[in-house]
Amino acid sequence: MDTHFGRYIMGAREGAPSFSAYGNVGTIALTAEPRNAEELRAAIEVLSRECAFDIVGRATDTLFPDGLYDAAVLTTRSMTGAEFCGTRVVAAAGEKLPLLAGKAAARGLSGLEQLCSIPGSVGGAAVMNAGAFGREFGELVEWADVIEDGRERRMSAEECAFRYRSSALGGKVIVVAVALRLGRSDVRDVRAAMDEFCARRAATQPTGKSLGSVFARHDGTSAGWYIERAGFKGAKCGGAQISSRHANFIVNTGGGTAADYLSLLRRVRDGVFAHSGVRLVPEIKALGGEI
Numbered sequence: 001m002d003t004h005f006g007r008y009i010m011g012a013r014e015g016a017p018s019f020s021a022y023g024n025v026g027t028i029a030l031t032a033e034p035r036n037a038e039e040l041r042a043a044i045e046v047l048s049r050e051c052a053f054d055i056v057g058r059a060t061d062t063l064f065p066d067g068l069y070d071a072a073v074l075t076t077r078s079m080t081g082a083e084f085c086g087t088r089v090v091a092a093a094g095e096k097l098p099l100l101a102g103k104a105a106a107r108g109l110s111g112l113e114q115l116c117s118i119p120g121s122v123g124g125a126a127v128m129n130a131g132a133f134g135r136e137f138g139e140l141v142e143w144a145d146v147i148e149d150g151r152e153r154r155m156s157a158e159e160c161a162f163r164y165r166s167s168a169l170g171g172k173v174i175v176v177a178v179a180l181r182l183g184r185s186d187v188r189d190v191r192a193a194m195d196e197f198c199a200r201r202a203a204t205q206p207t208g209k210s211l212g213s214v215f216a217r218h219d220g221t222s223a224g225w226y227i228e229r230a231g232f233k234g235a236k237c238g239g240a241q242i243s244s245r246h247a248n249f250i251v252n253t254g255g256g257t258a259a260d261y262l263s264l265l266r267r268v269r270d271g272v273f274a275h276s277g278v279r280l281v282p283e284i285k286a287l288g289g290e291i
């Protein structure tokens with residue numbers, strides 16, 4: 001297999017870090033990290049011929065297994081950049097959402113203020129239809145360029161079928177770039193709004209290593225409400241802990257493993273079901289296994 005596409009391939013080396021934003025330590029056998037659409041196409045072509053592979057953006061919503069993950073992972077995180085034309089911006093899949101929001105603000109373009117501290121990539125935000133403070137990423141999307149079964153095509157916002165924390169993107173539909181339509185505003189107003197949303201987040205969410213919200217809302221009610229009522233705030237499993245600040249976050253208190261994270265997640269899910277009859281659905285993704 002020709003593995004020399006992209007910037008580097010991370011081999012199964014002892015101690016090589018996993019990408020997990022939750023901070024557990026592991027090793028990925030093979031990592032492809034294309035820097036642009038052309039390298040992405042090449043990576044997909046080679047990997048599709050040779051083996052099954054997972055795709056991640058910045059992996060801020062994805063739990064990596066502990067130890068060796070004996071599989072290939074393609075990350076778009078080095079596919080960065082954004083081109084602005086009037087109120088439209090076309091951003092590469094790996095562009096960091098906070099960075100894009102900052103670039104938009106500097107041009108007096110509004111729309112991304114509520115999403116400015118979601119740490120993922122543009123591709124991940126599109127797949128997940130990431131949202132915060134009443135704004136969803138999909139609301140801004142005009143189209144997405146994707147590769148599906150080796151073929152490139154442009155999907156309209158309608159085809160992307162954005163729903164609460166999901167879309168028709170992802171899986172075999174690999175996002176290459178996304179076009180967003182923003183609004184005209186004043187630089188100072190956009191920056192002031194961003195500061196306000198950042199402050200609101202800082203006041204309510206933990207700062208430790210985590211994957212953000214563990215579970216999706218249930219019938220419009222936050223999962224944290226159910227978790228707190230079932231008495232799990234502060235509950236621990238090894239190095240994983242339900243944040244005492246926000247019950248829908250599992251934070252790594254040091255040395256937390258994926259196994260700790262998943263044990264705690266399942267304990268909470270079962271406990272909430274026993275307490276209120278509600279089966280919470282995980283929002284996070286996990287490589288290499290069922291949640």
Ligand SMILES: Cc1cc2nc3c(=O)[nH]c(=O)nc-3n(C[C@H](O)[C@H](O)[C@H](O)COP(=O)(O)OP(=O)(O)OC[C@H]3O[C@@H](n4cnc5c(N)ncnc54)[C@H](O)[C@@H]3O)c2cc1C
Binds near residue numbers: 176210285
């Ligand atoms: C501290 C913290 C706060 C967070 N706050 C929020 C929040 O307020 N709102 C919110 O919605 N989320 C939040 N998240 C979760 C996460 O940041 C978002 O879901 C983000 O959009 C995921 O982007 P990513 O690039 O990290 O995706 P990843 O974790 O890399 O991937 C997520 C999913 O998208 C797929 N994917 C990623 N890129 C591509 C691509 N190019 N093509 C096809 N599939 C792809 C992956 O296969 C996976 O299924 C938070 C996370 C953290 C750690």
